[in-house]
Amino acid sequence: EEEEDHHDEL
Amino acid sequence: MNIFRLSGDMTHLMSVIVLLLKIHTIKSCAGISLKTQELYALVFATRYLDIFTDFVSVYNTIMKLIFLATSFSIVWYMRHHKIVRRSYDKEQDTFRHLFLILPCLILALVVNEKFTFKEVMWTFSLYVEAVAILPQLVLLQRTKNIDNLTGQYVFLLGAYRALYILNWIYRYLTEKHFVHWITWISGLVQTLLYADFFYYYINSWKNNVRLQLPA
Numbered sequence: 562e563e564e565e566d567h568h569d570e571l
Numbered sequence: 572m573n574i575f576r577l578s579g580d581m582t583h584l585m586s587v588i589v590l591l592l593k594i595h596t597i598k599s600c601a602g603i604s605l606k607t608q609e610l611y612a613l614v615f616a617t618r619y620l621d622i623f624t625d626f627v628s629v630y631n632t633i634m635k636l637i638f639l640a641t642s643f644s645i646v647w648y649m650r651h652h653k654i655v656r657r658s659y660d661k662e663q664d665t666f667r668h669l670f671l672i673l674p675c676l677i678l679a680l681v682v683n684e685k686f687t688f689k690e691v692m693w694t695f696s697l698y699v700e701a702v703a704i705l706p707q708l709v710l711l712q713r714t715k716n717i718d719n720l721t722g723q724y725v726f727l728l729g730a731y732r733a734l735y736i737l738n739w740i741y742r743y744l745t746e747k748h749f750v751h752w753i754t755w756i757s758g759l760v761q762t763l764l765y766a767d768f769f770y771y772y773i774n775s776w777k778n779n780v781r782l783q784l785p786a
Contacts, residue, residue, distance in 0.1 A: 568693060569627045570735070570750075571580055571634050 572630075573741050579734030580634060586727035587641045593720040594648050599658040602714050602721040605649045606668040606706035610699055612642040613672070618696035620689055663713045666706035675699045684751050694753055701761040704728065708768060708784075717782045726772050729765030732758050 594600050619635045626632065648655045679695035707725060711717055736758050742748040768784070775782040 568621075568625075569631065570576065570738075571583070571631065571638070 573738060573745075575734050575738035575741050579731045579738055582727050582734060583731035584634070584637065586724050586731065587638065587645075589720055589727060590645060590724045591641060593724070594645060594655055598652075598654045600649050600655050601658045601660065602710065602718060603649065603659070603724075604664045604666065604707040604710040605646065605659060606664055606666045607703055607710075608642065608645050608649060610668055610671065610703035610706070612646050614696045614700040614703060615639045615642050617692040617699070620692055660710075660714065664706065664710050666709050668706055671702045671705065672699065675702070682753065684753065697754060697757040700732075701757040702764070704761070704764055708764070711768070712784045712786060715783070717784070722772055722775075722782045725765075725768060729762065729769060733762045733765075736762060 590603065594603070615635070615638045619639060622632060622635045622639075649659050650656060675698035676695055678698055679691050683691050683694040704725070711721070711725065736755075739750050739755065739758070742750070771784055772782055
């Protein structure tokens with residue numbers, strides 16, 4: 562199950 | 572966190588430090604585009620809206636604060652510092668960045684992951700960052716002699732997003748974590764815009780000659 566992108570990057 | 576992302580963040584940080592060093596130590600911003608600096612301040616202001624609401628990690632918060640503080644202070648220096656502002660070549664730095672901002676805003680309203688204020692602002696910041704370097708590249712082509720610090724600044728700024736692309740590939744392959752295709756495409760466009768600069772920069776470095784971009 563691919564994880565949603567939660568913008569944990571800069 | 573992986574090596575590509577960490578080195579990407581460090582490269583980005585280095586680019587900001589090189590620029591601050593240039594402006595703060597030799598009190599000069601010759602060859603630097605204020606338009607690009609303003610676009611980057613806008614990128615961070617719209618991307619880090621959640622700095623106090625969504626805690627990701629200490630590292631993440633500290634880096635966001637650094638990028639916000641440095642980008643706004645560079646704009647302040649170039650606009651208001653009595654010595655630095657004199658070296659800003661206003662006549663050459665004429666790119667009308669409003670013509671970049673408005674289309675990015677419209678595109679972010681139409682093409683986004685979720686139609687929420689935060690998500691649209693985040694997408695907007697991605698689009699703006701993809702084109703933010705354009706005024707700087709135009710200025711470089713106009714100003715004949717590009718000094719080393721300016722060249723290093725642009726090179727590091729371009730390299731950081733290229734490292735981020737490797738980071739996205741790595742995360743997709745190892746963590747099955749995918750970033751939205753908007754992020755991919757914006758990052759790719761951003762890196763491709765540097766392609767010719769990279770070519771001339773690496774050549775000038777190899778042949779040990781002054782960096783000159785073709786007019």
